[in-house]
Amino acid sequence: MSRITKLMRINLFERYFNDLLRENFLHILPYVFAIYPLLGFVDAQMVGQSPLKFILIRCAFLIPILFSYVCLKRSGSSDRMLLHGYTQFVSLGLGVCVVSYLLGGLKSDYYFGLIIVSFLQYTYLPLKPKHGLMLDTFYFITFFTSNTIGFDIETNLIIKQTSNFLSFAIFKFFASQRSQNLIFGSMKRYSLDKELNxxxxxxxxxxxxxxxxxxxxxxxxxxxxxxxxxxxxxxxxxxxxxxxxxxxxxxxxxxxxxxxxxxxxxxxxxxxxxxxxxxxxxxxxxxxxxxx
CATH class of the missing domain: 1.10.287 (Helix Hairpins)
Incomplete structure (x- = not known):
């Protein structure tokens, strides 16, 4: 197979994955807009404060995601999907970090919300493993830095939560890598069979x-x-x-x-x-x- 043919096939796969990402974004984001602000009631219940405060905080982090959603909806194109993906996941992750900080840092056990955001990459929005790893690294540094410094937290709690998140992120990376290899392998076999026919x-x-x-x-x-x-x-x-x-x-x-x-x-x-x-x-x- 010539190098040009390989490049054309790689571009075809990239376009397919971008189209898949766009469809998944447009499918899951309406649920995010509905569920993410409602969790403000849970936040308020945990600290006994007004739900409006936490709802407004969560809605503030939904603004970049809403802008990305409108752009995807109007353009009808799957270009710049990586930019849209980073915009949405970074906004969600920062929102979790801020809410966890307001709830008392690591003592709130809110790192589980970060795991949910990270898990979305693998299920509904399958980014490439290297991009998911970069996002998880960003989550880890931002979350555990902002929710540890300035709080009186036991070392055992820090070790427990960091080890839990790192274990999940590492195994998710291998699982997403294997999943992508299986998807690419099936696409290559289908493409080869079609080419032979x-x-x-x-x-x-x-x-x-x-x-x-x-x-x-x-x-x-x-x-x-x-x-x-x-x-x-x-x-x-x-x-x-x-x-x-x-x-x-x-x-x-x-x-x-x-x-x-x-x-x-x-x-x-x-x-x-x-x-x-x-x-x-x-x-x-x-x-x-x-x-x-």
Whole structure:
């Protein structure tokens, strides 16, 4: 397979994944807009404060996500999906960090909300493993820094929550990597099967066209040969010369058609195939067919 073909296939896979990301974003974000602010009631219940405060805080972090959603909805394009993905997940992660800080830092056990946000990458919004790892690294540094500094927290609690989140992030990375390999593998097999079927159909049409050319060509050659014999008897040099050139042209076309029927382009390569059509004396090596 040529490098150009590989690049085209990779671009096709990238486009497919971007389209899939766009569909998943548009599908899941309405649920995020509905559920994420309502969790403000849970936040308020935990500290005994007004729910309006936490609802407004959560809605503030939904503004970039809403802007991204509107852009995706209006554009109808799957371009810049990585930018949209980072915008949405960074906003959600920062919202969890701020709410956890207001609820008392690591003592609130709100790192579980961060795990839910991270899990969304793997389920509904399957970003690439390296991008998910970068987001989880950002979550880890931001969350545990902002919710540890300035709080009187026991070391055992820090170790427990950091180990839990890191364990989840590491295993999620391997799981998402394996999942992506399976998806890419199935796509490659499907693409290869389709390419083989298309090549077979093209080869059949190619052979039929050659036969359609060869039949009238044979009739035309026969008529030219007869006319050439008559031109000899008439002793007309101009007519004889013209018919002789016509016969040579017919013979050349006949040779080309024979080559087209004989050679398998997938075995001898495009360059050798074209060279042989241009130069009839050039005969590239053609693998012998296995004997039955």
């Amino acid at each position: 298309d090549n077979e159909e093209v080869a059949q049409i190619f052979g039929e066209l050659c036969h359609l050319i060869s039949n009238p060509l044979f009739i035309s050659q026969t008529l030219v040969k007869r006319s050439l014999q008559r031109a000899k008897k008439l002793d007309d040099s101009n007519l004889y010369e013209g018919l002789d050139k016509s016969l040579k042209a017919h013979n050349r076309i006949s040779e080309v058609v024979k080559k087209m029927l004989e050679f398998n382009r997938s075995k001898i390569g495009i360059k050798s195939y074209r060279s042989n059509l241009v130069n009839p004396d050039h005969h590239p090596e053609v693998p012998e067919r296995p004997k039955n």
